[in-house]
Amino acid sequence: QxxxxxxxxxxxxxxxxxxxxxxxxxxxxxxxxxxxxxxxxxxxxxxxxxxxxxxxxxxxxxxxxxxGSAADIVKKAMIDVSQALKATGSKARLLLQVHDELIFECDDDEKSISDAIALIQDKMEHAVRLSVPLRVSIEHGKNWGEFH
Structure with a gap:
């Protein structure tokens, strides 16, 4: 079979x-x-x-x-996101990579969360240009256990 x-x-x-x-x-x-x-x-x-x-x-x-290409893409995305967070003055920061997931820490207010999500999603989805679009899903919560 x-x-x-x-x-x-x-x-x-x-x-x-x-x-x-x-x-x-x-x-x-x-x-x-x-x-x-x-x-x-x-x-x-x-x-x-x-x-x-x-x-x-x-x-x-x-x-x-x-x-290997997936690892290359996520590494490039991590660099791009990190640079963008610094450039915008965001207090959000990358804490951890777990396989193809990136874990961030962010201020607790809704504006900080929504701004960080928008920036992270944009940088990750545009880390490389492929013949098909890259898409990411983003979840958030007080701790990893709430959304994983």
Whole structure:
């Protein structure tokens, strides 16, 4: 059933399979894969004769451009947001990153919260220009447990 599900997925989304195949081919030829910001990750076992090593390297070649690019984008967004908060004199500040979430601390009044949310959303959604729009969801509360 799993094989059928995967086969059907790639039949419907053939561009995803093509993307994966191109990344694997590039890794086999060059020994590395790149993110959208051209950050490179070496994939030493991509041409291994050991089947287990080769399969693991193929998974890395498929996953790294996506996960690495997501990390690049969130890092750029963090820098952009931080600079914008300072430039506007906002007392909101970035406290923590948890995977793809950013946790901020902000004054308790509604204006401070709404101003910070608008700025954070704008900077995060415009951190990079892609062929599809970036969208973020923002939740707020007295503590992380209230909205997570």
């Amino acid at each position: 799993a094989k059928d599900f995967i086969d059907n997925y790639f039949a419907v989304y053939s561009g995803v399979k093509k993307f994966f195949d191109e990344n694997v081919r590039h890794a086999e030829e060059s020994g590395y894969i790149k993110t959208i910001f051209d950050r490179r990750r070496k994939i030493l076992a991509i041409n291994s004769r050991n089947k287990m090593e080769k399969e693991g390297a193929i998974r890395v070649a498929k996953n790294s451009p996506i996960q």
